[in-house]
Amino acid sequence: MKTLQQLIQGYQHFLTVYCPKHEDLLAQLSRGQQPQVLLITCSDSRIEPGLIFQTEPGDLFVLRNAGNMVPPYGDRNSAEAGTIEFAILGLKVHDIVVMGHTQCGAVRALLQLDNVRTQLPCLCQYLAMSARVPALIGARSQEADAERQFRLAVYQNVLVQLDNLLTHPAVASAVERGQVALHGWVYHIETGAIDAYHHSTGQFLPLQQAPFEPVHSEWPLKLT
Numbered sequence: 001m002k003t004l005q006q007l008i009q010g011y012q013h014f015l016t017v018y019c020p021k022h023e024d025l026l027a028q029l030s031r032g033q034q035p036q037v038l039l040i041t042c043s044d045s046r047i048e049p050g051l052i053f054q055t056e057p058g059d060l061f062v063l064r065n066a067g068n069m070v071p072p073y074g075d076r077n078s079a080e081a082g083t084i085e086f087a088i089l090g091l092k093v094h095d096i097v098v099m100g101h102t103q104c105g106a107v108r109a110l111l112q113l114d115n116v117r118t119q120l121p122c123l124c125q126y127l128a129m130s131a132r133v134p135a136l137i138g139a140r141s142q143e144a145d146a147e148r149q150f151r152l153a154v155y156q157n158v159l160v161q162l163d164n165l166l167t168h169p170a171v172a173s174a175v176e177r178g179q180v181a182l183h184g185w186v187y188h189i190e191t192g193a194i195d196a197y198h199h200s201t202g203q204f205l206p207l208q209q210a211p212f213e214p215v216h217s218e219w220p221l222k223l224t
Helices: 005-021 024-027 079-090 105-110 121-130 132-140 147-163 170-175
Strands: 038-043 060-065 095-101 181-185 194-198 203-206
Touching: 038 079, 060 079, 079 170, 095 147, 105 121, 105 132, 105 147, 121 147, 132 147, 132 194, 147 181, 147 194, 170 181
Parallel strands: 038 060, 038 095, 095 181
Antiparallel strands: 181 194, 194 203
């Protein structure tokens, strides 16, 4: 993995090679941004949205935190709430994608909060907003081994965050009017594949195979 000095060397290459070749793009971006997609994903260093989706600067409005979490609307002072509100009302994005990923350390911690609370108290307090995930996994996969429960929790966590998104008035209103579509994806670190949530079947299917079907305002699952 690269050291800070190597990152600085990369910056020098960006400054001397990339920037001169993209003067028009940088000039356009200096006048404002018009991304069409808000991507909510994990802070994990193995997730690189620009690489995964082959984007240029200005293409994605990205919100990242541990575990791709979306606080319910009641926590109005959160940075996540402000970012989501700005994306919809300020930038008027057309799509919001919540993208979880396999081997997510935040989700693993979520499944064993009591065991890691002393070591990582701030993280555990933050993750408590998604305490529904372990309960849902326990109710639906009581006979599954720990690793299978972990894999299921990664997917369930994406659904819980979509559910939380719909508690935000700006999101719910935009979805109801057909101005914004919500999507739940899971990225596989091991292969680069992405599974997408298919609303009508309630299943995750390979993104390249699944019909493009966003989440509706009428949620098909009871996430209690």
